Amino acid sequence: MQTLNIPVSLAYCAENEEVASKIATDLAPVITLQKVAIQRDQEQSLASKLKGFEGAIILLISDNFLRSTKCMESGLSMLNEHGHDVLPVVIPGYRLAENGEKEVVATSFERVSDIIQYINFWQDRYLDLRRQKREDERLDNEGFASHLKAVRDISGEAGEFIRLLRSNLHLELYQFQHNAYQQLFIFLDETEAGDAFRESFAEETPTPTQPETPTVAEVVATETAEEEVPPLDLTGIPGIDLLPSTPTFDEEEKENGDNQEDFGIEILEGEPEEHPEEEDFGMEVLEGDPSENEAQEDVEEEAELLVEKAWRLADSDAMSDGITLLEAGLESFPNNEALRYNYALLLAQDDRAEEASEQVNFLLTKNPQHENGLFLAAELADLAGQPALARKYLARLVSINEQGADVWFRLGELSLQAEPNATGKAVKYFKEAAKREGTPEDAYYQLGLLYAGALDHPKKALKAFQKTIEINPEHSFVYYDLALLHHRQHEHEQAYHAYQQAISINPEFKTPENDAVFKLMAHKSDLQQEQNTLQALKDNVSRLEALIQQREASALLESEAGKGKCILITGATSGIGKATAAKFAANGYRLIITGRRAERLQALQQEWKERYGTESHLLVFDVRSAEAVQAAIDSLPAEWSTIDILMNNAGKAKGFDPIHEGHLEHWDEMIDTNIKGLLYLTRAVTPGMVARGHGHVINVASTAGKEVYPKGNVYCATKFAVDALTKSMRLDLHQHGVRVSQVAPAHVEETEFALVRFDGDQEKANIYEGFQPLTSRDVAATVYFIAQQPAHVNILDVVLQGTQQASSTVIDRSGRDRYQEEE
Structure with a gap:
């Protein structure tokens, strides 16, 4: 043979x-x-x-x-x-x-519970290793950090790995x-x-x-016996040899309830059969069961563990795994309210509103007084364009238990949406909101509008407007409505001064019509003239809000700058990316906006559509994953596949430590996002530009890529890399008609840069104290300027700093007042 x-x-x-x-x-x-x-x-x-x-x-x-x-x-x-x-x-x-x-x-991995046990195993192992590192400073070494990163990556991919095995031959x-x-x-x-x-x-x-494989009898005997899981062999894992010999991770888990083996596995002779009703997730019924109360406590404890792990998965960008975990839990505990509610909540966060509504309605059928369920049901109804139904849910919620100001204010808003003429209910709700701590400023403002309009009670309107100003002196609309109120009361001087306050905060209020009304009536009291101007004022009020929202958009849409052109912007959910997307949207471009937060992208898409009529397409993925990037670009419909401009904006700084104290996970995150993410997008998008013979890549770098500063080590290195990549890209692509540019800003306000760097620590993130840095809109205007040059002009690099910033470390922090006054 x-x-x-x-x-x-x-x-x-x-x-x-x-x-x-x-x-x-x-x-x-x-x-x-x-x-x-x-x-x-x-x-x-x-x-x-x-x-x-x-x-x-x-x-x-x-x-x-x-x-x-x-x-x-x-x-x-x-x-x-x-x-x-x-x-x-x-x-x-x-x-x-x-x-x-x-x-x-x-x-076996044929059933949901089979997959979940391994997802749990890797999530638990990762958390245990992190705990070990926190508790033993000897583990703060490169070998252990490398192993920790490997386990973290596995914990995020294990579910997808097994599902792929199951779906293939x-x-x-x-x-x-x-x-x-x-x-x-x-x-x-x-x-x-x-x-x-x-x-x-x-x-x-x-x-x-x-x-x-074992027989059924053998498996039952094994599962019902109280066997002890052998200790995990940690030989050869870098850094583990520094640990004391006991206890091992598995032994600790055994002491804490053996939470690595959360779910029972059924093994049958021959080919596996599907018996979903037998999936008990470790809640076996054996002889000598505890009382019903104790059994219920066990169920609730198991459900609580499932919910905790599901949210941990969701927070680790494994939302689908978290949903799968709770879905499987409900198969075993269909009447557990915590599982049902959190399942609905995760579905809602995953933009599966219809499925979320089904789950929360089922929950409320079983328990009509479930407070969190009522609130979620109201949010979902509002999202579905059903304000009357949303109000019904919130009304039931406040009848069950005392609620905060925000809930009562939301009731007022929903009442106006559901029944615009039924102002009495809305007033009642806004009043209730005003009684409570943390009253939203708009609760008083809405009361003022109702009293000044439909209810015709000027004294109460004046009082409500004044309360609004106490909470927020920069509320421009309240000053304008106050001017209208004074005008109707023939208090022309007060109307004039309120109008001046309004336009000092928001110049959009300054129109020839308003000037004619308020300035004239401040000095003349002729009755006929008052009647004429009052009519002009009424006409102006009816279109003022639309004028404010549409004036800039209407003027800019006359421009042909962005007609038919498409720009892809990464990291568009905040900061520079968001500001740039708004700038291009206002100028008629079609937008492909990307990010990891789907709800933010959807809100921006809706806002720009309503304001500018912008066409936009959303891509939700993490730029750190080459597979995710390519899959996202490949998923674009034919009408969105031609990308004229690629703006590589997604980037971040993590940590602010000297090199000998730096955190490896911070370094990995910056390198993966700032360098690899830029490379993955460029590799996926530029072949189309080369094939078409035109295109423009604009990279967002930083002055940190021009000069280093203390404790900026790895972040600076990534931005130096962006600077080098921009230059080398240009050498590779110029012969194909593709332009490559770069904008390198210094300190920029109106972004999440500092909050991300300092892990959400507001105090540490307050790095703009005492000076006026750039704003995200300043950088957006620069990017737009770069993109508007004729095809034969390529702006290579623009470096931006605030006037008070001379370098990364030399900053005049004597105050920002003079710049605010000039603006």
Whole structure:
């Protein structure tokens, strides 16, 4: 029998050597397998060992494999790299009992609970390692940090890795070995060799007739016995050797309730069958169960754990995994209110409002007085354009329990939306809001408008407007409405002064019509003239709000600057990206805006559509993921595939430490975002520009890429890299008609830069005290200027600093008043 001369790799966790050796021995007469066994203490991961391998890969998936760092590290990338060349084979796992004997652990990922147990395992391991690092300063070393990063990445990808395995062709071990490995030869497209091997193999070895997995009785006996999970072998993990020998991570988890094994796994003989009703997520009913009360406490404790883990996943950009976790929990505990509410809330945050509404309505059917459910139902109804229904939910909420000012104010707003003429209800709600601590300024303002208009009670209106000014002296609209109120009362001097206050705060109020009314009436009292100007005033009031919102847009839309052109802006949910998107939207461009916060993108899309009539397309992804970037660009509809301008704006600073105290996770985050993110977008978008023979790439750098400053080490390095990349991109792309530019601002206000750098610490983030820095709108105007140059002009680099900033470290902090007065 001839040996096949094709490369085939057998990849597996070293703990499954027995199964791997049998496969290799069986196939030795016809295939020479390249065995890749992954040990716990080795340096290279499975993905790195297989990188570049050109051939078929038999991947033995066991419980050991799915819990091994070196097997799982970059596993998702490995599957994507090798694609259809990978044949996953599901085999039993093993663990050593206290007596030294091997115990079988079934491997399955056919059900939701099967996947969830591994998601939980990696999330828990990551959190445990972080805790160890915080508690033991000896672990603050590069080796341990590298391992921590690997576990963090696995915890975010484990669910997707297993789902990908499940969705692709995979075989149980007995299916793989059946009929002398027939499926393998079909996979290799070597059926003739398979036939010859089968004849020879049949003479020597009986064909397995059933899976090498425990029987139902064995599994029940195993699951009902109180066995102790063996300690996790941490040999070879960098930095772990510094830890005391006890307790290990697994032992600590055992002491805390063994939360690594949250969900029971059902193992059946033969092929797995679906029994979703039997998924009990570890809540087994055994002889000697506790009382009903104790059982209910167990359910609530389990539900609380599920909710906590789901939100932890959501906060780690694994929203779908969090939703899946709660969905599975509801299969076991369909009547648990906490699970149902948080499931609805996560669905709402994932922009699945209709599904969220179904869940919260089910919750309220069971418990009409669920306060959080009522509030969420109101928000969803309002989002669906049903203000009357939203008001109904909030009205029920305030009848159940005392609520804060914001809820009562929202009731007032919803009442006006639902019944514009039923002002009595709205007044009642706004009054209730005004009685409570933290009253929104607009509660008094809305009361003033109602009293001044439909209710015709000027004294109460005046009082409400004055309360609004007490809360916010810069509220321009209240001054204008106050001017109208005084005017109607023939108090012309007061009207004139209120009007002056309004235009000092918001110059948009200064119109020829308003000047004619308020200035004239401040000095003349002729009755006929008053009547004429009053009519003019009424006409002006009816269109004033539209004038304020549309004047700039109407003027700019006459320009043809952005007609038909499309700009893609990364990091458009805040700061420079948001300001630039608004600038281009106002000038008629079509926008592709990206970011990780879908709700912000949707709000901006709606705002620009209403204000400017802007066409926009949203892409929600993380620029740090090359796969996510390419998938997002590939997903663009044909009408959005032509990108004229790419603005690489997404970037961040994390931490502010000297180099010897820096945090590796901060460095990774800055490098992945500021450098790799820019590269991934450029690589995905510029081929289209080159093919079309025109385009423009505008990179947002920083003066930190021109000069370094203390404690700026890695951030400065990333921005120096942006500066270098911009220059080298230009050399590569200029011959294709593609322009490459850069804008490098210094300190910029109206962004989240400082808050992100200091992890949300408002006090540390207050770095603009005492001077007037640039604003995000200043940078946006510069980017727009760069983009408006004729096709033969390329502005290479613009460096911006505030007048009071001479360098990164030399700043005049004597105050910003004079600049505010000039503006």
